[in-house]
Amino acid sequence: MQLTRAAAEALDDADPLAGFRGRFAGTDDDGPVYLDGNSLGRMPLDTPAALARVAEQEWGRGLVGSWETWIDVGTRVGDLIGTGVLGARPGEVLLADSTSVDLYKLLVAAADARPGRDVLVCCADDFPTDRYVVAGVAAARGMTVREVPADVDEGLDPAVLAGALDERVAVVVLSAVAYRSGALADVAAVTAAARDAGALVLWDLSHAAGAVALDLAADGVDLAVGCTYKYLNGGPGAPAFLYVRRELQEELRQPIWGWFGQRDQFGMGPAYDPVPGIGRFAVGTPPVLAAAAVEVGVRLVAEAGMDRLAAKGRALTGLLVALADAHLAPHGVALASPRDPARRGSHVTLAHPHAWQLTRALVDRGVVPDFRTPDRVRFGPAPLYTRFVDVWDAVDRFRALLDDGGWTAYPAERSRVT
Amino acid sequence: MQLTRAAAEALDDADPLAGFRGRFAGTDDDGPVYLDGNSLGRMPLDTPAALARVAEQEWGRGLVGSWETWIDVGTRVGDLIGTGVLGARPGEVLLADSTSVDLYKLLVAAADARPGRDVLVCCADDFPTDRYVVAGVAAARGMTVREVPADVDEGLDPAVLAGALDERVAVVVLSAVAYRSGALADVAAVTAAARDAGALVLWDLSHAAGAVALDLAADGVDLAVGCTYKYLNGGPGAPAFLYVRRELQEELRQPIWGWFGQRDQFGMGPAYDPVPGIGRFAVGTPPVLAAAAVEVGVRLVAEAGMDRLAAKGRALTGLLVALADAHLAPHGVALASPRDPARRGSHVTLAHPHAWQLTRALVDRGVVPDFRTPDRVRFGPAPLYTRFVDVWDAVDRFRALLDDGGWTAYPAERSRVT
Structure with a gap:
């Protein structure tokens, strides 16, 4: 060179x-x-015009009637991310909340789906919020955290992770690209190894989405979250995405029972009854203005x-x-x-x-x-x-x-x- | 007339x-x-320009350096809401997440602060997300929900609520203004009655903030959440606010241990150690673009x-x-x-x-x-x-x-x- x-x-x-x-x-x-x-x-460069359009036309003029358009924004932009960036299938990605909140929602859902297992695995060199969310969930549920050491430069050794997997492990939380070193994990191999041990892997794709070619469908990934303000150019503090493999969605229930995940939402019925698809992982009213900025960024990545x-x-x-x-x-x-x-x-x-x-x-x-x-x-x-x-x-x-x-x-x- | x-x-x-x-x-x-x-x-009318300024100047030009400005956006806009709209003191309100997520965070924190009590009280005619979040937290913790009936037109009768308060009740969740009838609760009286029974009240101010004159400080309110897209004109799906009385903040810990609540956040240390003030109720990266729209709306309300x-x-x-x-x-x-x-x-x-x-x-x-x-x-x-x-x-x-x-x-x- x-x-x-x-x-x-x-x-x-x-x-x-x-x-x-x-x-x-x-x-x-x-x-x-x-x-x-x-x-x-x-x-x-297209972002300010997109924000202005949603604000002035859809909100300013369309007012509450624009909810006909907005109601699906989480799944619509989610699908753009899923199919354009993550190698997911339609109906597997939702734009909602922050990465930390999404991580919490899916981690609790995954731990619930592995009853009798009392260990959460994470990486000692992972991004703070990943480690803290794992610690918080473990503390609340009386679970044990098994922190796997990583080479700070080279990333996590798959053999070291394999040694931490046993019948006590419910969920493994791991970044696909390490925030500090940039080390890229072998997503398919780690997912398979954990599945063989009966555990679920929850991937944090924050430093991977838009940076590396992911193929969540082919790699058999079960659960993932990620951020849209890095390589997806969605803007400061832009809403995050979460991914749940289609076959797993009905089995999981996230812990924050909000009205945007509810079947016949405007029926406002007495009991929480979440919709069957990825929409059940929604909680509150979706961030419409912020989502417009995410959409612009994601479309550029997908186009490239x-x-x-x-x-x-x-x-x-x-x-x-x-x-x-x-x-x-x-x-x-x-x-x-x-x-x-x-x-x-x-x-x-x-x-x-x-x-x-x-x-x-x-x-x-x-x-x-x-x-x-x-x-x-x-x-x-x-x-x-x-x-x-x-x-x-x-x-x-x-x-x-x-x-x-x-x-x-x-x-x-x-x-x-x- | x-x-x-x-x-x-x-x-x-x-x-x-x-x-x-x-x-x-x-x-x-x-x-x-x-x-x-x-x-x-x-x-x-000022909102599009505010969005454009934050997007084009702060994000587009200032790039990551603008975090010097943005890092405190949640407490800065929170204080505008707290002092200008809610009658709270500075340092008691945070702009963050959605109303549903904030409700969940404070409800879990409040239930944790009342160990040994196993009942959550809510109103049978309350907004769906309030009832669903209460149901979800109760289900996860093995608690019992006590749904208090309300007159659908006249709202909750304080005597009926008083009858539901006993030594088993940990937290009462209640809307200050009922979403259906518009009935305004007696915030001070309900708060005091619950306190006498040893319980905490978590108020949902979504239909009250910007509509009625609240005085959270004088009324001795402990906990509240609310939405900014109704009478505060923050835009569709705008981020929510949460309020925690100053004297209670150190005692409470919310369940989603995200990096934005961490002391010496960029030290990225090994263990979660939340900051002492209202910032400990923050989770993920704050929604900067959306917060700019909220600020415009809140300033108009405060000015009026x-x-x-x-x-x-x-x-x-x-x-x-x-x-x-x-x-x-x-x-x-x-x-x-x-x-x-x-x-x-x-x-x-x-x-x-x-x-x-x-x-x-x-x-x-x-x-x-x-x-x-x-x-x-x-x-x-x-x-x-x-x-x-x-x-x-x-x-x-x-x-x-x-x-x-x-x-x-x-x-x-x-x-x-x-």
């Missing part, structure tokens, strides 16, 4: 997805090199196609790893992600003892990665709008920063928002 | 809040008489002032009751709301055996009420933008419809969205 800027430009020239970049805000000027799409995706996006993601992160090896490693910056492109999502993490200061300094030099404890800098080149030259420029500025030591002027103390 | 249209016009001329109407969409033309603000409030809004609400519903007595009662339309203005919120319900057909016919004649089972038509004249002449015109068209029998052409079968 050639590591010149000209070589990166040539990759951009040959990129079949290059045209998508111009459909996002902030890509037409001298703005920063944005490599934090793994935290908050860029805004599609997950196979092409995943391939470009591997190429972008591959270039980043090669450049880091060449220019950053000599300064003591270590790769903290899997080296094999087939084993990672669309972000790469680098480790350095002064990662916090380096991150702040990079932001001030027009490169936006993010910091993760204790000593990591994450670079998330979202394939929908990140160019190969962006990766090249980011590493080049990182190298310059290490050369000139400008980061040492930054305070070592972490701020509250990273 | 004079019942001429000229008299209604005179009331509008004297209305100190008349100027607010022009700040809402759809009020400047020959659109329908909208009396369904108790279901979905009108759109403030709840005392003035409540007074106008009583006057509007009073006129409606007087007109219904004069012109609709002879056609067999019965009042199904408390006759005493001090005992109702800002909507009035009328009963007629063919309420469904009458509702559809009214919509086609440019009057928008809503239908509620089994035989009710609800009229919600939101005091922020409804004129006295709107109420007059609505009843006049209702009378004409009854005179000419035009409603008989409508099918009796209810559609799925009402």
Whole structure:
């Protein structure tokens, strides 16, 4: 691989997805090199008009009559995500609530479906909300949490997970792409191993959806949740999605018995009686305005196609790893992600003892990665709008920063928002 | 009270809040008489610009750096609601999740705070999601639900509720304004009676917030939730609010242990350790775009002032009751709301055996009420933008419809969205 800027430009020239970049805000000027799409995706240029249309036409003019259109928004946008991004079948995905709330709903439902089993398994290096939700559910039910250790750089070893599976395990909660390292789990193999042990796996797809090619149907996935504000570009705090395999839906009942999951909802009958399909996992009134923004982002991902996006993601992160090896490693910056492109999502993490200061300094030099404890800098080149030259420029500025030591002027103390 | 249209016009001329109407969409033309603000409030004209600003400037340009602004959105907008609408103190209200999810969170937290008590009390005529959430929590915990009967028209009799309170009751869930009749509960008296019995009351303020003058602090209210898309005009499916009395916050722990309630959130530490204040009731990433719309609506309510809004609400519903007595009662339309203005919120319900057909016919004649089972038509004249002449015109068209029998052409079968 050639590591010149000209070589990166040539990759951009040959990129079949290059045209998508111009459909996002902030890509037409001298703005920063944005490599934090793994935290908050860029805004599609069509989003403000979609918000304005729903607000002014549907709400402002249509008023309550627009519920004829809105009533199905959770399953309609859910299906767009399911079929366009996740490899799910229609009727298996719902847009609703936040990732944390959805995780809770499906975890309780899954634990209920495995009576007599008293262990929840999660990964010690998983994203905080995943670990906390598991801990909370376990505490409330008198269950035991079995935290499986993971290699912080390479992710969870399937053999280690297999060793944690026995007849006591009800549910395994696991991120398909690890938030810190970007390590990509073998979704099909883990799902099968857990099923063999009689357990259900609840996947968190937050860092995977829109970053890697998922095929939930083919992989036999039972349960999943995920976020839409990262690679799906749905906007800050956008509603989350949940997935339940069709064959499992009737068997499960989520714990928050809200009126939007009710059969003959406006009959307002005396007893909770959830609808048969994915709609039974709905709780309250769906977030109509926010869903309009999610829809715009998801349509762009579906139009680009997950196979092409995943391939470009591997190429972008591959270039980043090669450049880091060449220019950053000599300064003591270590790769903290899997080296094999087939084993990672669309972000790469680098480790350095002064990662916090380096991150702040990079932001001030027009490169936006993010910091993760204790000593990591994450670079998330979202394939929908990140160019190969962006990766090249980011590493080049990182190298310059290490050369000139400008980061040492930054305070070592972490701020509250990273 | 004079019942001429000229008299209604005179009331509008004297209305100190008349100027607010022009700040809402759809009020400047020959659109329908909208009396369904108790279901979905009108759109403030400032809302699209607020959405565009947050989308284009904060998200599109500011990208992930805008989290410095957004991180506190739940408590910031929560305080606007708390101090401007609910009579709460700062730090007692959080904007988060849906009403149903918030109800669940606080109900579980409250039940946990009353160990050894195994009964949940709710009202048999309460809104479905309230009854269903209570049923779901009771089922999961092996608790008993004690459903207190309510007069469907007059609301819950405090003496009946008092009879249901004993040493087994952990939590009472009750709507401050009944969704069907509009009956207003005596918030202070019920709270005190429950407290005397050792129980907590969790109020649903969905039909009360923005409709009646609440004073949660003075009334000693412990727990409440409510919706922002009705009288607060936050938009379809807008996020809900929850209230926890300051002195009670440290004692309670909600069941969905999400990362947004965590102390040193970005430390991402091993164990869940919730922040001390109202923020501990947060779960996932807050809905930033939707919150911007809520803020616009809440600011209008706070600017108008709840005392003035409540007074106008009583006057509007009073006129409606007087007109219904004069012109609709002879056609067999019965009042199904408390006759005493001090005992109702800002909507009035009328009963007629063919309420469904009458509702559809009214919509086609440019009057928008809503239908509620089994035989009710609800009229919600939101005091922020409804004129006295709107109420007059609505009843006049209702009378004409009854005179000419035009409603008989409508099918009796209810559609799925009402």
